[in-house]
Amino acid sequence: MSSTSTEPIRFDTKIAVLLREDLEPWQRLNVTAFLVSGLGTAAPEVIGEPYEDADGVPYLPMFRQPVMVFEGTKETLTTAHARVLSRSLPCALFTSDLFTTGNDRDNRAAVRAVGTAELDLVGIAVYGPKNAVDKVMKGARMHP
Numbered sequence: 001m002s003s004t005s006t007e008p009i010r011f012d013t014k015i016a017v018l019l020r021e022d023l024e025p026w027q028r029l030n031v032t033a034f035l036v037s038g039l040g041t042a043a044p045e046v047i048g049e050p051y052e053d054a055d056g057v058p059y060l061p062m063f064r065q066p067v068m069v070f071e072g073t074k075e076t077l078t079t080a081h082a083r084v085l086s087r088s089l090p091c092a093l094f095t096s097d098l099f100t101t102g103n104d105r106d107n108r109a110a111v112r113a114v115g116t117a118e119l120d121l122v123g124i125a126v127y128g129p130k131n132a133v134d135k136v137m138k139g140a141r142m143h144p
Contacts (some may be wrong), residue, residue, distance in 0.1 A: 013065070016069075017036065021073060022134065031122055034098075042143070052128050077123070089133070093121060095111060
C-alpha cells in the first residue's frame with residue numbers, strides 16, 4: 001500500500017494487554033510498559049517506520065497498530081494465559097514477584113523459580129491473528 005493512500009490501514013493481527021483488575025494505577029502503567037516492550041523483539045513486524053518531524057528531527061519507530069488494553073480478575077488472567085499457551089502465541093508476562101525485584105536478572109530468576117500453573121500473573125501481552133487474540137481475551141473487559 002502506498003504511503004500516500006488515504007485508505008485506512010487495517011490489520012489482521014492484534015496486540016492486546018490484559019491487566020489484573022486489582023493493580024494500583026502506577027502498577028498498571030509500569031506493567032503495561034514492561035509487557036509491550038517484549039513484543040517488538042519477538043514479532044519485529046509489529047514495529048512501524050521511524051518518525052520524523054517537519055524540521056527533520058528523527059524519532060524512534062513505535063508499534064504500527066493500536067494496543068488494546070483489557071482488565072480482568074486473577075482467574076481471567078489464568079484462563080487467558082492457558083489459552084495463549086495452547087495457541088502458541090507470542091506472549092510476555094508480568095508476575096507479582098516482579099514488583100519486588102530491581103533488575104532484569106532478578107526478574108527472570110523470579111519467573112524461572114515458579115511453575116507455570118503457580119505463576120501469580122498480574123499482566124500478559126499477546127500478539128497474533130486477530131481472531132486468536134480475541135479468543136484469548138474472552139471474558140476480559142476493556143480497561144477504563
